[in-house]
Amino acid sequence: MKKLIQDFELVKYEELNCEHFVLDIKANEPLPEILPGQFVNVRVDNNNSVFLRRPLSIHNVDYDRNVIQLFVKRIGEGTKSLGKLKIGDKLSVVYPLGNSYSIPKNAKTLLIGGGCGVAPLLYLSKFLHEAGNEVTTILGVRSSYDAVGLKAYEPYGRILVTTEDGSQGEKGYPTQHSVLENESFDYSFTCGPEPMMKAVAAYSESKGISCEVSLENTMACGFGACLCCVTDTKKGNKCVCTEGPVFNIKDLKW
Amino acid sequence: MVNLEVKLKDLVLKNPVMTASGTFGFGEEFADFIDLSDLGGIIVKGTTRHHREGNPYPRMAETPSGMLNAVGLQNKGVENFCQDIYPRIKDYQTNVMVNVSGSVIEDYVETAAMINELEHIPGIELNISCPNVKEGGMAFGTSCASAEEVVRAVRQVYKKHLMVKLSPNVTDIASIAKAVEGQGADSVSLINTLLGMAIDAETRKPLLSTVTGGLSGPCVKPVALRMVWQVAQAVKIPVVGLGGIMNAKDAIEFILAGATAIQIGTANFIDPQVSVKIVEGIKEYMIRHQVSDINDLIGAINLK
Structure with a gap:
């Protein structure tokens, strides 16, 4: 799947409670195919102390409106700053990243x-x-x-x-x-x-x-270049960002 | 039209922008985002004689204006590179160089000799400065005698462009640069990462599995710029500058300090298109300053 870097616009902010919020971010063009389990890597421009992008799971996708929904918990500087975004703010997004959950049938x-x-x-x-x-x-x-x-x-x-x-x-x-x-x-x-x-x-x-x-290992790039987010599998170190984030437990050393 | 072409001895770069080893995979990881042929060169992931698993997770910690890494040269070894990776990347329309690392001199020599046989690899970057491996790596780059020894040995088997990547974790980087120049290095690149460390105060644990790691990003840029300036005055071979370059303005600063070419490293993680944006930004700077040839900017710092 081709990876993209695009500016999205925050079109809706929903505060679920003091810790959790949902961001609806909208692309200017039709979204590519996005699979369940994939993630986005967003740039946090409103806080100078946040250097790297922040990887976030994709919570939902609305292809009709070109909207991706992100479910976020305020944990560190990055997620707290994302919670301060205003409607209309731009957000640089690298996506869709990672593999996906497998989808069985009639089970x-x-x-x-x-x-x-x-x-x-x-x-x-x-x-x-x-x-x-x-x-x-x-x-x-x-x-x-x-x-x-x-x-x-x-x-x-x-x-x-x-x-x-x-x-x-x-x-x-x-x-x-x-x-x-x-x-x-x-x-x-x-x-x-x-x-x-x-x-x-x-x-x-x-x-x-x-x-x-x-898995949610800390990562620098999100697309397999930095080799920072590895997890130890039965076949050696694998990047969570490209060979995950979804792993079958039979491949992990759990 | 401005001329962006520079030469590292006989190696012609269509522009001075290269990408730094360990931050650009094998180029393939960036093919969705940019046209690799827009770059002066790419330096692919550090390659060793044998497969290396690298260090355990966690390998990365964000810092103010930068990051620490402790990847530890994870790679599948030079034979895998020659057989599996080289055929996929050999036709990129840019200079593809391989970063060569090792624990003992024989490893460097054997790896370099195998890469010497690859027609479409015009040069190697000899990594005598990785801070994240237990044996070898940085140890070779922190004394003149050991740096000379490894460069001398590799020079005997490697016939194409030999760039040597220097460690900033030394008292006098210019003396190391002169030492490797004396053994036949064609160029030097600097700086590799600065040895650093991070602790989680809440858990009292180090944030990296190896406790220490290599610091990169804009936080190291002033140190890198100073070292490039010092080395450029000390040696006659071309200097390739890197360390915290985030934009064209940063790149120009390194060129003014004496770098013939520059490498983009950590910035690739934040903006996978930054390298080509920097090529464009350098062009704009030259037009704005009415400089027709990039070579006129090399070492053109105004000290008066």
Whole structure:
């Protein structure tokens, strides 16, 4: 897939809570094909202390309006500055980057996201739904305050929540949700904190099902030039930006 | 029309803009963004005698106006380069040079000798300055005696353009430059990264798996510019300047300090089109200053 560098315009900013926000960014021309799990690398021009671009998962794509949606959590200088962008601001974007989740057909699929790791799962659930899969998404958050943006998943399947304090859905981590024991799945997909993804990997291995995880190693370029974002796989160091971010756990040394 | 053509001894560059090793992959990674034939040259990823896995993750830490890296020369070795990569890149309409690194002198020599046989590779950049490998690398570039030894040995087997990449992690870079010139280097490029370090105060852990790494980006530019100026006065062979060049203005500064050509490194990560923008920017500068030949700007710093 050809990679592009383009200026996008911020057309919508939605504050989900004090930590999370969604940016709708619009291109001047029709978007190329974008696959679920791919990411963009955006330049943060409104903060001089941010030197490198920031890689962000693609949350959703609206081809009719040439809009890409980014689900962002304020963590460091880069994401905090992105949260200060104003409608009409320009954003330099390198995209579409990375590989994608694989899309089975007519299967029972389980998606597990934790924290801002939910970002790529919405677009993935859309693809899975369109391919005739049954989609169950579990989002794991700290409390009901962080259980944001759930409605968007509803058209594509069942959405379940776990909270660490029990304020919404089942109490505990997403990998402790009762649906994991009460039902069976054919494929699992996950994105979020590494300990959570490792728990999803362990669950999937115990059930003998395929599991794909999306890694978020720090990177400088995003397109395979710097070799900074490697992960140690069974076939040696692989760039997360080009050979990932999505890996099947059978290829990782987890 | 302005003349942008420069010569590194017999090696003709259509313009003085090259891309720095380790920041430009094998050129292919940038083919979606730019036309590689618009560049004076590209220097592909550091190549060693044998396959190297490089250092463990994490290998990168952002710094104010720059970054630290500790990649550690991850590459598949020179045989893989000759068989798999060379056929894919040999027809680029630009000078494709290979950065050659090693842990012991025999490795440098064998690697250089194999690349000498590749018709479409007009030169190598001998890396005696990588700060991220345990043995060899920078150690060769931090004393005149060891720098002379490796350049002398490679010169015997390598018949095309031999550029030597110098380390800034020395007290007197001009003396190292003179030492490699004395052993037959055709040009010198400088600077490689400055040895640096970063710690996460919250976790008390180093941000790089190797604790220390190489600093690059605009934060090193004043140091690089000073060293290029010092070396350009000390040697007769052409000097290739690099270190934190982000735009055409930076590139012109290096040329005024005495660089015949320049390399774009870290900036490629932020803007994959920056190298060709810099070619255009140099042209605009020349038109604005009524300079018809880029060669008239080399070393043209006005000290009066």
